[in-house]
Amino acid sequence: MTTLRQPQNVLVTGGCGFIGSAFIRFLFRQAGFSGKIVNLDLLTYAANPDNVAGAVDPARYTFVQGDIGDSELVSRLCREHAVDTLVHFAAESHVDRSIVGPGAFMQANILGTYQLLEVVRTLSHIHFHHVSTDEVYGSLGPTGLFSETTPYDPSSPYSASKAASDHLVRAYARTYGISTTLSNCSNNFGDEFKLMQQLTTVRHIQSMQTFCYLSKRLLTSCGPNLYVFALMGWLRNEQVDCAQRYGRGGKWQSPLCRIQSLLITVVRHKRQCAATLI
Numbered sequence: 001m002t003t004l005r006q007p008q009n010v011l012v013t014g015g016c017g018f019i020g021s022a023f024i025r026f027l028f029r030q031a032g033f034s035g036k037i038v039n040l041d042l043l044t045y046a047a048n049p050d051n052v053a054g055a056v057d058p059a060r061y062t063f064v065q066g067d068i069g070d071s072e073l074v075s076r077l078c079r080e081h082a083v084d085t086l087v088h089f090a091a092e093s094h095v096d097r098s099i100v101g102p103g104a105f106m107q108a109n110i111l112g113t114y115q116l117l118e119v120v121r122t123l124s125h126i127h128f129h130h131v132s133t134d135e136v137y138g139s140l141g142p143t144g145l146f147s148e149t150t151p152y153d154p155s156s157p158y159s160a161s162k163a164a165s166d167h168l169v170r171a172y173a174r175t176y177g178i179s180t181t182l183s184n185c186s187n188n189f190g191d192e193f194k195l196m197q198q199l200t201t202v203r204h205i206q207s208m209q210t211f212c213y214l215s216k217r218l219l220t221s222c223g224p225n226l227y228v229f230a231l232m233g234w235l236r237n238e239q240v241d242c243a244q245r246y247g248r249g250g251k252w253q254s255p256l257c258r259i260q261s262l263l264i265t266v267v268r269h270k271r272q273c274a275a276t277l278i
């Protein structure tokens with residue numbers, strides 16, 4: 001067991017996405033965090049820079065539009081901003097898109113992670129936190145939960161690419177001794193979720209998955225949130241075992257179709273409310 005130092009300057013990849021932006025907002029609200037955040041995001045179709053607007057301290061925040069695969073850029077940002085912690089969210093993350101076009105997922109999720117690890121290998125004081133998914137374990141049956149010891153059984157090009165990136169992270173930790181942690185969280189949905197896009201593209205609607213709700217309000221008021229809590233263990237200087245995996249789940253199992261109908265109800269309700277205000 002190793003005690004990690006309190007992070008000073010954090011490079012967040014994919015910080016304009018759904019979860020990365022929640023992490024940035026949350027981190028800026030932590031009294032114990034006085035460092036800087038560099039947000040490296042390619043601004044793909046999935047990004048929404050408004051997710052972080054207004055929630056960052058401009059004096060301690062830098063946004064850079066760029067690719068995690070650009071090793072020169074990543075290396076320069078790490079040096080210029082004295083980065084000591086890299087939290088890696090950037091990914092192609094939508095399962096159905098991976099079925100239609102797997103190439104982009106292999107490029108961003110496998111090669112992108114590999115290229116980041118290569119940079120960290122040369123800057124070995126940096127701690128690397130890899131954000132992964134419980135989809136690397138496949139689908140849940142009618143009962144049961146995933147745990148850190150569940151065998152990998154990815155069932156889509158997306159989850160296979162995330163599984164490959166997990167293996168790379170663990171292999172780099174063991175081979176080169178770089179400091180890493182890895183979280184495999186369940187599905188999140190919440191305020192910035194690209195709702196309609198997800199609803200219209202999800203195909204595996206009968207598969208049983210675990211969900212937790214990621215609320216902007218809860219995060220901005222420092223309330224409890226499963227995923228971000230999962231990531232905060234090492235930030236809080238707790239005893240964490242480097243090179244280990246940390247699973248976090250909402251313990252709320254549901255077929256995707258049930259989540260879909262719940263979300264459709266919410267959207268309809270919001271639209272009706274908006275219509276009555278006009």
Ligand SMILES: NC(=O)c1ccc[n+]([C@@H]2O[C@H](COP(=O)([O-])OP(=O)(O)OC[C@H]3O[C@@H](n4cnc5c(N)ncnc54)[C@H](O)[C@@H]3O)[C@@H](O)[C@H]2O)c1
Pocket residue numbers: 013014015016017018019020040041042043044045046047048066067068069088089090091092093094108112131132133134162184185186187188189
């Ligand atoms: N959303 C979930 O429910 C969920 C659950 C478990 C794990 N995860 C993982 O969390 C991470 C973030 O998921 P999300 O839902 O926020 O994704 P998202 O699709 O909302 O955001 C991904 C972000 O990464 C950026 N990006 C993509 N490719 C990039 C590249 N090559 N270089 C730089 N930036 C790039 C995009 O522009 C976008 O802002 C992913 O690694 C995903 O596997 C997500």
